[in-house]
Amino acid sequence: MSIGNSPEDERPFEDGRSSDGHEEEARPSVGRALQQARIAAGLTVDDVSSATRVRIAIVHAIEADDFTPCGGDVYARGHIRTLAKAVHTDPAPLLARYDDDHGGRPAPTPAAPLFEAERIRPERRGPNWTAAMVAAIVAVVGFVGFTAFKGGDSDSDAASQVTQGATPSASKPAAPKPSNTTVTxxxxxxxxxxxxxxxxxxxxxxxxxxxxxxxxxxxxxxxxxxxxxxxxxxxxxxxxxxxxxxxxxxxxxxxxxxxxxxxxxxxxxxxxxxxxxxxxxxxxx
Known part of the structure; x- marks a missing residue:
């Protein structure tokens, strides 16, 4: 059984009664209505959280009619609408019930991301000094190598001529060539x-x-x-x-x-x- 569905949560509601013993019309709260719809749809709290990206703790709080973790009426109404759609129920009556219970529909607020309250904010990171150091070392090595290569061009040419026997002919000893033999x-x-x-x-x-x-x-x-x-x-x-x-x-x-x-x-x-x-x-x- 899911962590969101305890036996106590799935008990049928008892009809409310007034102080004089007369039965009142059964009208579940917003959270209770969402929980009933979820159970009827065969979904767990984990399923709803994964489908809506609303954190499990907030789903539990809303089903318990605790809207404090939502971060305000605007966000609470947004969560109610999102959860209602996920459990296949009409969000309009739930929003109307929420407005009645919380002093009417809230005034418009400046535009902000709907789920800012539960968004996981990235951790601030400092400068990547390792990458910067590696880049600096590569730059220095490249500059030194380029300087050494340019400075060694003349020496390399001279060494190549010497190793390939390309010295002036005057410095080579001449070898006589007998008429009937190869060079000795x-x-x-x-x-x-x-x-x-x-x-x-x-x-x-x-x-x-x-x-x-x-x-x-x-x-x-x-x-x-x-x-x-x-x-x-x-x-x-x-x-x-x-x-x-x-x-x-x-x-x-x-x-x-x-x-x-x-x-x-x-x-x-x-x-x-x-x-x-x-x-x-x-x-x-």
Whole structure:
């Protein structure tokens, strides 16, 4: 049984009697009439509340002829009309009975939402500082990234040219081409190539002459110049203002030229070598 329908609520009404014992015409109150109509329609207080969006507590109060929670005569009349329609009864007699019991129809009031008394008002919320902080961080990171990208364009272009072997031809050692063989990377660079090596920089040429090898090259700031596989017959040239750091995955297949001079180290096949070269005569760090 619903919370709105107790056995006591559904008892038939007893006829009213006057003080002299004569029966008076049965005329249920507004709340009692609404309750009877609801029960006759087979509805519970919950059903009526869900259909009208009038809170359960207010429905109970109206059926008990307590109109205080409605918030005034205008709102009480609106609730009566809404509940009467929900339980399929004519609201006009109920409104007339309410006006008789409460001093007549109320004077018009300024326009306001009909059910303002029971409207659930949204909770006031403060500023969303978390969202604001996240937006600020994103903006700062974006600005820093854009500045770094614009400032690094020239350096990126230079690094790309070096890693792809796009250095001036004068800095590369020339390799003689025998008439009946392919290019021999082990051949010594020409005198002009050695003389053309910049004296104020370190220039390192790495050639895979006997096979392929993974190599890694970084400048003096630790910035990566190249990291990948050098196939047989390929070469890469790296240049920096003070120092070039190398890692050779298979040093035995590699031939090095540093500042225009051939490095005669006896690297073993399959050996991993970590090398550092600076300006001037080649010296292994």
């Amino acid at each position: 990377p082990k051949s010594d660079p020409s005198d002009s190539a050695i003389a053309a090596a910049p004296q104020d920089k370190v220039t390192v040429q790495v050639s895979a002459v006997d096979g392929r090898s993974w190599i890694s090259a970084k400048d003096h700031n630790g910035r990566m110049l190249f990291d990948g596989l050098l196939k047989k017959g390929e070469s890469k040239t790296f240049q920096d203002s003070s120092k070039v750091n190398l890692i050779l995955g298979d040093a035995g297949v590699i031939q090095l030229y540093v500042n225009g001079k051939k490095i005669e180290d006896d690297f073993q096949p399959g050996a991993v070598e970590r090398l550092t070269y600076t300006k001037g005569d080649p010296e292994v760090g």
